[in-house]
Amino acid sequence: MVKINGEDKELAGRKLLEYMLEAGFEPERVVVERNLEIIPKDRLGDILIQDEDVIEVLNFVGGG
Amino acid sequence: MNKMQEEMQRLISKQELDRAFDARFPREMQEKLRSAKVAVAGLGGLGSNIAVMLARSGVGKLLLVDFDNVDVTNLNRQMYLIPHLGKPKAEALPELLYQINPYIDYESVCVRVTPENVKELFAEYPIVCEAFDRPDQKAMLVRELLTQCPGTTVVSGNGMAGYADTNEIKTCQMMHRLYVCGDRKTDVGNGIGLIAPRVAACAAHEANKVLQLIMQD
Numbered sequence: 001m002v003k004i005n006g007e008d009k010e011l012a013g014r015k016l017l018e019y020m021l022e023a024g025f026e027p028e029r030v031v032v033e034r035n036l037e038i039i040p041k042d043r044l045g046d047i048l049i050q051d052e053d054v055i056e057v058l059n060f061v062g063g064g
Numbered sequence: 065m066n067k068m069q070e071e072m073q074r075l076i077s078k079q080e081l082d083r084a085f086d087a088r089f090p091r092e093m094q095e096k097l098r099s100a101k102v103a104v105a106g107l108g109g110l111g112s113n114i115a116v117m118l119a120r121s122g123v124g125k126l127l128l129v130d131f132d133n134v135d136v137t138n139l140n141r142q143m144y145l146i147p148h149l150g151k152p153k154a155e156a157l158p159e160l161l162y163q164i165n166p167y168i169d170y171e172s173v174c175v176r177v178t179p180e181n182v183k184e185l186f187a188e189y190p191i192v193c194e195a196f197d198r199p200d201q202k203a204m205l206v207r208e209l210l211t212q213c214p215g216t217t218v219v220s221g222n223g224m225a226g227y228a229d230t231n232e233i234k235t236c237q238m239m240h241r242l243y244v245c246g247d248r249k250t251d252v253g254n255g256i257g258l259i260a261p262r263v264a265a266c267a268a269h270e271a272n273k274v275l276q277l278i279m280q281d
Contacts, residue, residue, distance in 0.1 A: 029199035031207045033239050038210045058206075058238055060199040061251035063225045063258050064110045 004055045016047040020057060031058045068159050072166035081167060085122055093279065094122060100278040103127035103189040105177055105205055107153040109258055110221045111195030112143035112160075113267030114274075119161045121275060125169040126161070129185060130154050131176040141260040177201075182208040186216060191277055193270050194220035199253070210241060217241045219273045224266035225250040225258050233262065235269045245269035 002011040004019075011019055016034070020027065032039045033056040039047060049055070065073075085094050100123050104111045107130035115128055130153040134144045148156035154172040161170055177185065177196075182205070186192050192209055196202045202220065209218050223246035224233060232247040246266050250256055 029203045031203050031210070031239075031242075036240060038207060038239075040211065041204075041207065056239060058203075058222075058242075058244065059248075060202040060206075061223045061225075061246075061249060061253070062197065062199045063223070063250070063252040063263075064106055064108050064195050064197040064202070064221055 002049055002051065002053045002055065004053075005057055011049045012051040012053075014049050015045070016049050016055070017044045019049065020044070023057075025057055025059055029060045031060075032056070033058075066158070066162065068162040069166045072162050076166070078167045081165065096278055096281065097122045097275075098124040100191070100281075101125040101127070101189055102274055102278075103129065103186050103192045104195055105129050105186070105192060106195035106197065107142075107157050108132075108138065108195065108197055109141040109260075109263035110224075110267045110270065111193065112153070112157055113264050114193050114195055114271045115157055115161060116143050116164065117268065117271035118274060119164045119168055119170075121271070122165065123168065123274075123278070126171070127185070127189060128154055128157055128170060128172040129175065129177060130157075131174060141258055141263045177205060179204065179208045179212075183212040187213045189213075189216060190281075191274055192216050192218050193274065194218055195267075195270070197252075199251070206242065210239065217243070217277055219243045219245065219270045219277070221266050221270055222246040223248045223250050224262045225252045225254075225256040227259055227262065230262055230265045233265050233269060235273050243273050245273065 001008050104115050134148040134156050152174045154174040158170040194205050222244050235245045238244045
């Protein structure tokens with residue numbers, strides 16, 4: 001089981017970027033933390049989700 | 065010394081300003097604020113409001129970073145005044161801040177923030193406020209600060225467009241060194257404009273989290 005944005009999901013073995021795109025996230029406007037480590041944007045495509053990963057995808061909206 | 069700073073210091077002495085603080089806040093709090101260093105990245109609706117609040121609170125050193133000039137479309141929510149139109153924000157904002165407290169160390173840099181200059185600009189700052197406008201730039205700055213500046217805590221603004229209930233604007237700790245203020249959903253990209261009250265409310269959340277971080281240190 002994987003925890004993503006606080007929710008338990010069966011995502012082990014899947015590509016993180018693939019899941020993110022499916023879930024509607026745009027890589028340009030998110031910050032992704034996996035097991036307390038920030039993932040550089042150009043490495044998102046390399047990450048394979050592993051069992052017990054804790055992932056936070058923070059999505060930014062415009063305005064400031 | 066800057067001309068505005070000089071003129072303001074002539075009008076009010078440091079002792080007078082200090083006495084006004086003394087009357088209201090415990091000395092320990094003033095000392096902590098005075099020795100604090102905070103950077104504000106982006107001097108628009110969020111950043112200009114945050115900087116004004118931190119200057120009023122007596123934060124000792126402020127780094128102000130923005131590449132843009134003051135535009136007429138900024139007047140609906142940013143701290144600038146008509147005489148500032150056309151000036152770089154990094155120049156106009158210190159001018160304003162000197163008129164609030166001329167004894168604070170303001171450093172301003174007129175530059176576009178990129179992954180290449182994040183470390184050089186911000187690594188020495190224990191607290192950085194993200195106050196950009198575009199979502200990709202916000203994400204870039206937060207990502208780069210958290211990876212390139214290990215001693216920095218980031219306070220970020222996310223979602224403050226429109227005029228929905230301001231109670232929806234909240235401060236949450238999202239990651240180990242990241243606090244996010246905003247409703248996290250209202251997006252200017254969806255055609256909702258930015259209006260002064262919610263932008264100021266979000267800026268106040270950011271500034272208040274900065275004060276908490278300074279005081280807990």
